[in-house]
Amino acid sequence: MLNLPTLRQWRYLVALAEIRHFGKAAEACFVTQSTLSAGIQELETQLGAALVDRTKRKVVLTPLGEELAGRARELLREAEEMVLLARAAAAPLSGPLRLGVIPTISPFLLPRVLPALRRRFPDLRLFLREDLTARLVDQLQAGKLDLLLIALPYEGGALDTLELFDDEFMVACRSDHVLTKRQSVKLDDLADAPLLLLxxxxxxRDHALAACRLPPSPRRDGFAATSLHTLVQMVDSGLGVTLLPRLALDAGILRGTEVTTRPLANEGKAKAPARHIGLAWRRGTQRAKEFTLFGEALVAALKQPVSESQSKTA
Structure with missing residues (x-):
């Protein structure tokens, strides 16, 4: 029988591959530098091959060390999922869950649903990371996140997804804008408008343009915002019109402004233009049932009256 390295030794190698510094890698593993160095040396002895080239200036992994560090990441991820799967069998959604959320969802949805989620799953330890979709997907695939709450569809990566609900787009403009004279706004009315986007x-930005069948580069007059709050301020200043999701409107993003909204005309469609809010996780994960349960609980919490979900505490 082979004398297999321990998970601890593989964790040392992965930390060293990611940080490229013995002292900082040791801190990340909560051990002394001598302990981590000895663990790497023992690993090399067991394998009979060099994994790290040690120099005074920097740490360089050998080609074999790089390949084994990549495989070790997958090994550690699988070992972690096995433990979490066992816990979930006894108590679903207990323990840590690293959730990535995009900034056009996080501040508008999470305050409404987190109190109810805490009440339903008191042992759930939710760790949140807010970032753009592409970077969240990279962190998910690297094993740094477990689950994503994003807007769908998203093309890229081996992901399984679960659509939760539609988030309707509304046209936002100043109260003195010509569009406010209409009950609804046709897509053609936006084609030549000074449309402000993220x-x-x-x-x-991409979902709004796709849902409204607008060109990839509509007239923008040189302006672009980094957040929905900034976008609203630009519209309030009379710089143009924009498209806002219902989630942000329900959360009161227009409060204190002269901005008002009008629905987009369906123009023969069964549904109004919208983005699809959903969950995404690594394809093949053993926690798919648990993540589906999380999605169902999130939708149930969202259906509670706003006053109820915000007034109660966990």
């Missing part, structure tokens, strides 16, 4: 990289 900067490139925000999926809300």
């Amino acid at each position: 900067e490139d990289g925000h999926c809300l």
Whole structure:
């Protein structure tokens, strides 16, 4: 029988591969530098091959060390999922859950649903990371996140997804804008409008354009915002019109402004233009049932009256 390395030794190698510094890698593993160094040396002895080239200036992994560090990441991820799967069998959604959320969802949805989620799953330890979709997907695939709450569809990566609900787009403009004279706004009315959008990289921009069948580069007059709050202030200043999701409107993003909204005309469609809010996780994970349960609980919490979900505490 082979004398197999321990998970601790593989964790030392992965930390060293990611940080490239013995002292800082040791801190990340909560051990002394001598302990981590000895663990790497023992690993090399067991394998009969060099994994790290040690120099005074920097740490360089050998080609074999790089390959084994990549495989070790997958090994540690699988070992972690096995433990979490066992816990979930006894008590679903207990223990840590690392959730990534995009910034056009996080501040508008989470305050409404987190109190109810805490009441239903008191042993759930939720760790949140807010970032753009592409970076969240990278962190998910690297094993640094467990689950994503994003806008769908998203093309890229081996992901399984679960759609939760539609988030309707509304046209937002100043109360003195000509569009406020209409009950609803047709898509053609936006084709030549000074349409303000989030900067490139925000999926809300792409989803809004796709849902409204607008060209990839509509007239923008040189302006782009980094957040929905900034976008609202730009519209309030009379710089143009924009498209806002219902989630943000329900959360009161227009409060204190002269901005008002009008629905987009369906124009023969069964549904109004919208983005799809959903969950995404690594394909093949053993926690798919647990993540589905989380999605169902999130939708149930969202259906509670706003006053109820915000007034009660966990």
